[in-house]
Amino acid sequence: MLAVSINAAIGRGAILLGLLTCLSGIAITVAGIRKHDLRALKSAPRYAYLAFGAALLAFIMMERALITRDFSMKYVQQVGSRDTPALFNFTAVWSALEGSILLWLLALTGLIAAVARKFRARVGDELLAWAMVVLFVVGLFFFLLSFGPANPFAMGALGVNDGPGPNPLLQNHILVLFHPPILYIGYVGFTVPFAFAMAALITGRVGEGWLLETRRWTLYAWGFLTVGIILGSWWSYEVLGWSGVWAWDPVENASFLPWLTGTAYLHSVLVQERRGMLRVWNLSLVIATFSLTILGTFLTRSGVINSVHAFSAGSVGPWLLTFFALVVVVAIILIGRRGDELRSPGAIDSPLSREGAFLANNVLFSIFAFVVLLGTVFPLIVEALNNRRIVVGEPFFDRMTMPLGLTLLFLMAIAPVLPWRKASQEVLRDRLFWPAWCGVGALALSVIVGADGWASLAAFALGGFAAGAALRQIALASRRQGWRGVVGRANGGMVVHIGVIIIAVAFSASSSYTRTQEFVMNVGETVTFADHTFTFEGLSLESDDVKTSVKAAIRIDGDSVYSPARSKYIKQGMDIGTPSVKTGFVNDLYITLEGNVRTTDTEARIKIFVKPLIMWLWIGGALMALGTVLAAFPGKRRQPTAPVSADSVLTQSTTDEHV
Amino acid sequence: MTNLFNKKMKRWPAWVVMLFCVVALMLIGTQRDSGPSTPQERIESISQRLACPTCDGESVYESRGAASQAIRKEIARQVADGQLTDSQIVKAIDDSYTADLKLVPGGTGFDALIWILPIVLLIVAIAGLVVVFRRWKAQGALTATDADRELVESALRQVSENRDS
Numbered sequence: 001m002l003a004v005s006i007n008a009a010i011g012r013g014a015i016l017l018g019l020l021t022c023l024s025g026i027a028i029t030v031a032g033i034r035k036h037d038l039r040a041l042k043s044a045p046r047y048a049y050l051a052f053g054a055a056l057l058a059f060i061m062m063e064r065a066l067i068t069r070d071f072s073m074k075y076v077q078q079v080g081s082r083d084t085p086a087l088f089n090f091t092a093v094w095s096a097l098e099g100s101i102l103l104w105l106l107a108l109t110g111l112i113a114a115v116a117r118k119f120r121a122r123v124g125d126e127l128l129a130w131a132m133v134v135l136f137v138v139g140l141f142f143f144l145l146s147f148g149p150a151n152p153f154a155m156g157a158l159g160v161n162d163g164p165g166p167n168p169l170l171q172n173h174i175l176v177l178f179h180p181p182i183l184y185i186g187y188v189g190f191t192v193p194f195a196f197a198m199a200a201l202i203t204g205r206v207g208e209g210w211l212l213e214t215r216r217w218t219l220y221a222w223g224f225l226t227v228g229i230i231l232g233s234w235w236s237y238e239v240l241g242w243s244g245v246w247a248w249d250p251v252e253n254a255s256f257l258p259w260l261t262g263t264a265y266l267h268s269v270l271v272q273e274r275r276g277m278l279r280v281w282n283l284s285l286v287i288a289t290f291s292l293t294i295l296g297t298f299l300t301r302s303g304v305i306n307s308v309h310a311f312s313a314g315s316v317g318p319w320l321l322t323f324f325a326l327v328v329v330v331a332i333i334l335i336g337r338r339g340d341e342l343r344s345p346g347a348i349d350s351p352l353s354r355e356g357a358f359l360a361n362n363v364l365f366s367i368f369a370f371v372v373l374l375g376t377v378f379p380l381i382v383e384a385l386n387n388r389r390i391v392v393g394e395p396f397f398d399r400m401t402m403p404l405g406l407t408l409l410f411l412m413a414i415a416p417v418l419p420w421r422k423a424s425q426e427v428l429r430d431r432l433f434w435p436a437w438c439g440v441g442a443l444a445l446s447v448i449v450g451a452d453g454w455a456s457l458a459a460f461a462l463g464g465f466a467a468g469a470a471l472r473q474i475a476l477a478s479r480r481q482g483w484r485g486v487v488g489r490a491n492g493g494m495v496v497h498i499g500v501i502i503i504a505v506a507f508s509a510s511s512s513y514t515r516t517q518e519f520v521m522n523v524g525e526t527v528t529f530a531d532h533t534f535t536f537e538g539l540s541l542e543s544d545d546v547k548t549s550v551k552a553a554i555r556i557d558g559d560s561v562y563s564p565a566r567s568k569y570i571k572q573g574m575d576i577g578t579p580s581v582k583t584g585f586v587n588d589l590y591i592t593l594e595g596n597v598r599t600t601d602t603e604a605r606i607k608i609f610v611k612p613l614i615m616w617l618w619i620g621g622a623l624m625a626l627g628t629v630l631a632a633f634p635g636k637r638r639q640p641t642a643p644v645s646a647d648s649v650l651t652q653s654t655t656d657e658h659v
Numbered sequence: 660m661t662n663l664f665n666k667k668m669k670r671w672p673a674w675v676v677m678l679f680c681v682v683a684l685m686l687i688g689t690q691r692d693s694g695p696s697t698p699q700e701r702i703e704s705i706s707q708r709l710a711c712p713t714c715d716g717e718s719v720y721e722s723r724g725a726a727s728q729a730i731r732k733e734i735a736r737q738v739a740d741g742q743l744t745d746s747q748i749v750k751a752i753d754d755s756y757t758a759d760l761k762l763v764p765g766g767t768g769f770d771a772l773i774w775i776l777p778i779v780l781l782i783v784a785i786a787g788l789v790v791v792f793r794r795w796k797a798q799g800a801l802t803a804t805d806a807d808r809e810l811v812e813s814a815l816r817q818v819s820e821n822r823d824s
Contacts (some may be wrong), residue, residue: 242721249716305716310678347795363784371777378773386769391710391761393718400777433669440677445682460680478661517699546691577723595728 001472005072007010007152011061015147018109021047022140029133033126041123044132048116051139052109059106062093062152071163073097074156081165081571084547088171094167094180097301097316098152102247103181103246104140104297108188112139115217127210130199131192138191141323141646149315165546167570168576173345174359183228183255187293189221191494192259193265194290194539197283199506201334206279206342211269216632217284218269221260224627229255230503230621241577243514243590243609245507245617248397250305253376254296257369261289264365271355280335281362284644292369293323304380315535340475350422357415364408371400398511402455409462412497413439413469429474451513461506463501470494470501501625506616518594522603530610532589533557541599546570549578552593556582564593564606588614698738699743705734708749709760718762 025047025239032040053111065073066080066089079092079099094103105586119128146152151496170176193214200210218340232255233245246252271278291385299305302317323597335342349353375392382390442464443457473494478485485491519527521536528534537553549567556562562580569576587610594605703720705820709730711722719727730752737748753760764770 073824081779103759204789240721241723244721247717247721348792349795351792359788363788367777367780368786370780373772374776382769390715390759390764390770391762392773393710393716393766395708395763399763412683429674430666433673436674436677440680440684443681447684447688448781452688453689454685457685461685515700516703568796 005070007061007070008067008073008155011058011153014054014058015503017145018051019143021051021054022143025136026133029129033129043122044123045070047200048113052113053583054103054507055109056210059102062102071160072155073154074154077156077160077163079166080163080596082162084165088166091176092166095170096425098150101146101150102152105146106183107109107184108142109139111188115266122427126203127205130202131195132613134195134198145319149319164571168572168574169239173235175231176371177230179235182224186221186225186228189224190289190293192217193286198285203337204341206338208273211272219628219632222266223625225259227625234618241579241592248394250376251300254299257372258289258292260365260369261285261292264362268362269356275346277346279342280345283335286335291327292322292484294320294361298324298440323526345582352420352423353416354403354420357411357418398547406458406462409466416469416473435468436471445578447462452523456508456512460505463505467501469497470497487633489631493625495627495630496624499620502620506613509613510611513612518607520603529608539599548597550597554591562591563590566593566597583615585615587612701738702734705745705748706731708762709752711761712756712758
């Protein structure tokens with residue numbers, strides 16, 4: 001073994017190269033802007049590609065280190081193992097703090113390179129040049145993080161020949177391969193609108209130009225974040241054994257916060273595009289979304305919060321907190337400097353209008369985000385100020401967010417049918433009639449099938465109402481435009497709405513109507529629960545190099561056999577349960593093996609959960625992803641509505657100048 | 660014919676019928692809401708209100724740890740006893756640990772802030788919206804500038820010219 005690992009040397013060199021590249025990118029681009037030097041500006045994309053190349057090389061060297069079992073490296077000693085299967089050895093890169101920053105860096109620099117490539121013909125444009133500077137600054141920060149406090153290429157103790165491998169929970173499901181990278185792409189994706197927003201503030205081109213440039217980037221970032229969150233829920237459901245999909249855990253909340261503000265932004269941006277209004281608000285939302293991704297990274301990686309999903313405490317906390325503070329302070333100063341230029345020229349004529357509904361939607365999403373943020377950081381505040389430890393858990397979040405969720409569903413029903421400017425009573429009566437009856441139909445159906453509880457019933461009724469409104473819009477658009485009726489921002493957005501509604505209904509049903517029973521069963525015994533029979537056919541032992549599993553064979557309804565297990569991971573000494581799930585369109589049968597079991601036991605404690613509509617959560621998620629893709633297709637372009645009649649010509653020309 | 664039918668359908672009596680249906684269905688649905696129906700479901704419901712004392716932010720319901728299993732056993736014993744209500748069981752278990760196990764912060768003292776702040780924000784947001792809409796309304800009433808008038812006059816002139824020709 002070499003005293004200095006070749007993997008570590010090249011990897012660290014690559015990080016240093018990336019760091020210097022970003023630094024040079026900033027210097028060259030700023031100099032180019034200052035001196036109006038087009039040649040300098042034209043070289044900016046090259047720095048972006050080189051930064052991406054450096055991050056990719058670092059990532060490859062880390063993979064190589066894990067694959068070749070280079071135990072001279074500290075990170076490999078921490079998460080590598082000679083026995084880890086190839087797939088989980090590959091994903092081990094992002095199974096701890098330093099490697100996860102490396103993955104983040106790869107996604108971020110990939111995105112910077114993509115932006116540079118997309119806009120390479122227009123690098124002379126000052127807005128784009130400043131956006132590149134901001135992207136390089138963010139890249140520089142993460143390279144610095146990876147070079148300093150989160151160095152994945154540090155050398156480990158001498159004489160180590162094996163490691164424990166990744167956390168057992170990160171090596172028992174295929175979703176470990178998809179959830180983190182997709183989620184990270186979503187997180188870093190918001191860097192693009194942030195960079196353009198900052199560029200708009202720096203250049204003073206605070207019109208609609210930067211919004212239009214980043215429309216699709218934002219949409220894709222939001223789509224990736226959505227899919228990442230849903231895959232995380234699925235993974236948690238399949239692995240953790242408590243049958244839930246969402247626990248309001250601080251790390252889950254860290255991903256949900258930018259999703260909330262990002263969703264608000266995707267709606268309010270329409271008001272600025274159509275009416276030239278809400279400029280400060282949109283800038284604030286974009287900056288808040290990016291800042292929340294940094295804050296989330298801080299919460300997840302600083303060790304300040306307790307979570308099963310959090311990385312162990314490292315020294316990156318102060319760095320991330322400083323960067324977060326810096327982003328917020330600089331953004332506030334820039335917004336303050338542009339005060340008058342950001343003043344919107346228009347007015348919203350009536351709360352009963354499309355823009356009025358978007359404003360209400362934004363207020364609700366902002367309060368929602370505030371509640372989630374407050375609940376997440378409140379234990380920290382109490383500990384800091386009162387020297388007491390408290391836990392804020394699911395019941396708090398459920399109680400506080402349920403009315404907000406129901407109101408948002410109501411808005412989802414109303415907003416799509418509202419016209420811009422002002423809606424008359426007749427229009428509302430006409431357009432809401434059939435969607436409202438859809439809501440009544442959904443309510444009637446849920447009462448017939450035995451639903452109870454006002455909150456769930458309200459969710460089903462409002463879900464039906466909102467689905468009716470979305471389907472009405474799709475039907476009208478399809479009648480007018482044929483197959484294009486599901487394409488474009490408005491129509492694709494309706495497909496996303498349907499996905500959200502399905503998730504809301506499925507989430508409400510699975511939270512409210514889960515039935516559970518624990519049975520102590522003897523071999524050969526059959527029990528009946530929720531109209532299904534469960535026969536315990538015995539225990540078996542399976543072992544490999546990594547773990548020893550005791551599996552229970554449970555035959556459901558005399559048909560297929562399902563095998564919940566308890567596995568002991570040899571190196572970590574950790575005992576974890578793995579549920580077995582019979583999936584169905586109406587109910588999932590979720591079975592876990594409880595307690596300590598041995599294959600010689602003649603009885604076992606089996607817990608059965610009957611979970612309604614779980615599959616619809618994933619179907620809803622798939623529809624949201626599909627809707628996002630459809631929304632990104634160019635639909636029929638509409639002329640923006642003038643913000644105010646007298647100023648329209650002036651405003652239009654000013655806007656055009658900046659685009 | 661269809662349009663006429665559609666228009667008639669959508670008049671206010673149909674909305675009254677709809678409202679009646681909603682109220683009736685909600686009453687039927689909420690009347691049969693009886694909460695957790697079996698002892699096991701009561702145990703699950705109570706365990707969702709308590710934090711695992713040894714885990715990283717998990718509830719007793721979510722956690723598979725030994726401490727959570729012990730608490731679940733205690734909940735099961737109390738439920739089987741039938742002496743205490745759910746809230747009393749939560750309090751009894753919380754009192755028996757030095758750490759705060761309640762997952763819902765209290766409504767008094769410093770902890771009350773977590774309940775009050777979102778409501779304050781909601782009130783401020785609504786008040787802000789009212790103020791902004793009033794300002795916009797006032798602004799709307801005053802924005803008929805000379806340019807507006809000229810624009811309207813030229814449009815009207817064009818209409819009358821078209822009519823004449």
